[in-house]
Amino acid sequence: xxxxxxxxxxxxxxxxxxxxxxxxxxxxxxxxxxxxxxxxxxxxxxxxxxxxxxxxxxxxxxxxxxxxxxxxxxxxxxxxxxxxxxxxxxxxxxxxxxxxxxxxxxxxxxxxxxxxxxxxxxxxxxxxxxxxxxxxxxxxxxxxxxxxxxxxxxxxxxxxxxxxxxxxxxxxxxxxxxxxxxxxxxxxxxxxxxxxxxxxxxxxxxxxxxxxxxxxxxxxxxxxxxxxxxxxxxxxxxxxxxxxxxxxxxxxxxxxxxxxxxxxxxxxxxxxxxxxxxxxxxxxxxxxxxxxxxx
Amino acid sequence: xxxxxxxxxxxxxxxxxxxxxxxxxxxxxxxxxxxxxxxxxxxxxxxxxxxxxxxxxxxxxxxxxxxxxxxxxxxxxxxxxxxxxxxxxxxxxxxxxxxxxxxxxxxxxxxxxxxxxxxxxxxxxxxxxxxxxxxxxxxxxxxxxxxxxxxxxxxxxxxxxxxxxxxxxxxxxxxxxxxxxxxxxxxxxxxxxxxxxxxxxxxxxxxxxxxxxxxxxxxxxxxxxxxxxxxxxxxxxxxxxxxxxxxxxxxxxxxxxxxxxxxxxxxxxxxxxxxxxxxxxxxxxxxxxxxxxxxxxxxxxxxxxxxxxxxxxxxxxxxxxxxxxxxxxxxxxxxxxxxxxxxxxxxxxxxxxxxxxxxx
Numbered sequence: 001x002x003x004x005x006x007x008x009x010x011x012x013x014x015x016x017x018x019x020x021x022x023x024x025x026x027x028x029x030x031x032x033x034x035x036x037x038x039x040x041x042x043x044x045x046x047x048x049x050x051x052x053x054x055x056x057x058x059x060x061x062x063x064x065x066x067x068x069x070x071x072x073x074x075x076x077x078x079x080x081x082x083x084x085x086x087x088x089x090x091x092x093x094x095x096x097x098x099x100x101x102x103x104x105x106x107x108x109x110x111x112x113x114x115x116x117x118x119x120x121x122x123x124x125x126x127x128x129x130x131x132x133x134x135x136x137x138x139x140x141x142x143x144x145x146x147x148x149x150x151x152x153x154x155x156x157x158x159x160x161x162x163x164x165x166x167x168x169x170x171x172x173x174x175x176x177x178x179x180x181x182x183x184x185x186x187x188x189x190x191x192x193x194x195x196x197x198x199x200x201x202x203x204x205x206x207x208x209x210x211x212x213x214x215x216x217x218x219x220x221x222x223x224x225x226x227x228x229x230x231x232x233x234x235x236x237x238x239x240x241x242x243x244x245x246x247x248x249x250x251x252x253x254x255x256x257x258x259x260x261x262x263x264x265x266x267x268x269x270x271x272x273x274x275x276x277x278x279x280x281x282x283x284x285x286x287x288x289x290x291x292x293x294x295x
Numbered sequence: 296x297x298x299x300x301x302x303x304x305x306x307x308x309x310x311x312x313x314x315x316x317x318x319x320x321x322x323x324x325x326x327x328x329x330x331x332x333x334x335x336x337x338x339x340x341x342x343x344x345x346x347x348x349x350x351x352x353x354x355x356x357x358x359x360x361x362x363x364x365x366x367x368x369x370x371x372x373x374x375x376x377x378x379x380x381x382x383x384x385x386x387x388x389x390x391x392x393x394x395x396x397x398x399x400x401x402x403x404x405x406x407x408x409x410x411x412x413x414x415x416x417x418x419x420x421x422x423x424x425x426x427x428x429x430x431x432x433x434x435x436x437x438x439x440x441x442x443x444x445x446x447x448x449x450x451x452x453x454x455x456x457x458x459x460x461x462x463x464x465x466x467x468x469x470x471x472x473x474x475x476x477x478x479x480x481x482x483x484x485x486x487x488x489x490x491x492x493x494x495x496x497x498x499x500x501x502x503x504x505x506x507x508x509x510x511x512x513x514x515x516x517x518x519x520x521x522x523x524x525x526x527x528x529x530x531x532x533x534x535x536x537x538x539x540x541x542x543x544x545x546x547x548x549x550x551x552x553x554x555x556x557x558x559x560x561x562x563x564x565x566x567x568x569x570x571x572x573x574x575x576x577x578x579x580x581x582x583x584x585x586x587x588x589x590x591x592x593x594x595x596x597x598x599x600x601x602x603x604x605x606x607x608x609x610x611x612x613x614x615x616x617x618x619x620x621x622x623x624x625x626x627x628x629x630x631x632x633x634x635x636x637x638x639x640x641x642x643x644x645x646x647x648x649x650x651x652x653x654x655x
Contacts, residue, residue: 006372006376007376009375010372010375124417127417140374
């Protein structure tokens with residue numbers, strides 16, 4: 001029983017990481033329908049930002065606190081640049097977007113290799129985020145996992161509130177629901193697109209900071225994560241956030257339980273089979289956005 | 296849902312369980328059996344003399360030859376359910392990098408493989424040789440005695456060979472020579488045509504091998520077949536008696552290795568260790584070498600760390616770590632800045648064995 005409870009928390013932790021890396025994608029892919037293959041590299045950019053900051057700010061705690069906003073801005077700026085320079089010209093051509101952003105992803109990986117070298121680098125975790133909280137029954141919960149769970153939930157809350165309550169959020173939702181109507185209503189859709197991309201990519205940067213607490217930083221770290229992130233958004237359903245949140249945690253728990261009952265590789269297969277079966281049943285994903293779209 | 300729990304997953308308060316992360320497959324798998332038996336021997340010795348904190352020590356084997364993220368996930372799960380109270384073993388640096396942040400300050404972690412140096416994660420202790428003490432003196436000695444000036448570095452493509460190659464470049468310059476070429480191959484490499492051609496054209500008189508296990512073995516054979524062993528000597532910081540045996544006597548001419556342990560080293564401690572090993576596992580047991588023996592060191596250091604701190608709490612262990620010492624086949628060893636300080640030797644392959652030439 002204790003073991004099952006332990007695996008449940010492991011699943012929630014895996015889900016929190018998934019959620020954090022998928023949240024940005026829920027904006028750029030989910031809301032804007034842009035398949036951005038370079039999203040993983042924005043995660044990497046966030047992680048390397050943490051590493052660079054730690055070279056100059058020696059206190060591990062302070063550098064992490066500084067890294068969170070800085071990584072958001074660094075990754076967000078990269079995303080906004082990508083949108084302005086390339087993606088903007090390709091909105092009507094999704095397959096070309098996929099190819100172009102894949103190319104950008106390869107270039108960014110090589111850039112990281114040239115700047116930081118191909119071997120992985122490590123950061124030091126702040127004292128507070130090492131160690132664990134002991135629970136009855138011999139179970140422990142790692143502090144870094146708790147922090148990531150908190151960060152993921154905070155990011156979801158902030159994003160939800162921003163989309164619901166702020167003028168920018170209203171504009172984003174308007175553009176997602178009906179671009180033409182939004183445009184004729186006086187919304188500068190291209191500016192909204194740029195901002196949405198900034199925020200979505202910035203969230204990837206945040207995920208990158210969080211991931212430095214769990215493992216080494218390398219040029220290909222983003223690529224390994226991006227598939228899972230796309231899965232979360234596709235299964236969760238396009239155009240809203242709650243599906244992604246539910247699916248991230250569901251996949252995490254499924255993965256952890258599968259791992260416990262079988263092995264890691266078999267668990268991965270179970271997750272994929274479950275996803276394929278689910279999409280056969282509900283190709284539109286868990287939730288769909290109801291709009292009176294003309295399209 | 297009632298899942299059949301694996302036998303080690305019965306959390307037992309009367310036992311201190313240690314995850315032994317060692318290679319069961321992949322290029323390093325060939326010295327996995329030695330790793331396991333050496334750790335087993337250490338555990339039995341500790342248990343005979345009263346265990347750790349008065350509790351019996353048990354090993355929980357984990358396959359360190361799996362992809363780093365998988366190993367990290369498995370060990371993290373073991374730690375989270377309280378199934379292990381410590382981690383040790385020989386595994387490659389990319390596994391250590393994935394593992395260290397997951398267990399840092401949760402359970403003590405003793406890493407035993409020679410590595411590139413610079414690990415500063417808290418709660419991680421290392422019995423490892425590092426390039427400044429292992430590679431530099433060896434390169435200096437070979438430059439002086441054998442006149443090696445032009446080094447070619449061949450390694451697997453991950454953090455340990457990459458970082459060590461960078462250090463080797465500095466050492467070569469310091470010793471009046473230079474690194475004339477570097478070539479990195481993915482783990483589990485089989486085809487050495489390209490790198491042998493490059494060595495041939497480079498005019499190198501020394502090859503620094505930073506290849507793991509079976510990769511190094513295949514390289515040794517290809518190197519000897521190409522006849523390059525007439526012209527270049529080979530130096531490796533990761534080469535043990537298991538790998539010599541796999542390479543075959545014909546492929547080990549002018550092959551040098553440097554480590555804190557060689558099976559052929561004649562010291563009282565080492566002879567005692569051989570005796571114990573043979574008595575326990577018989578004469579047919581896999582050959583002893585520095586890589587497998589490091590797991591004995593790992594278990595011993597972990598037990599000494601816990602014993603000194605009188606608790607399993609990692610922060611307390613860390614505070615007490617500077618006064619920790621233990622006794623093993625490498626002699627009486629002390630910790631300094633989380634690393635074990637030890638004597639390191641240079642040896643030359645003589646058929647299937649190493650004969651120790653010098654203490655560095």
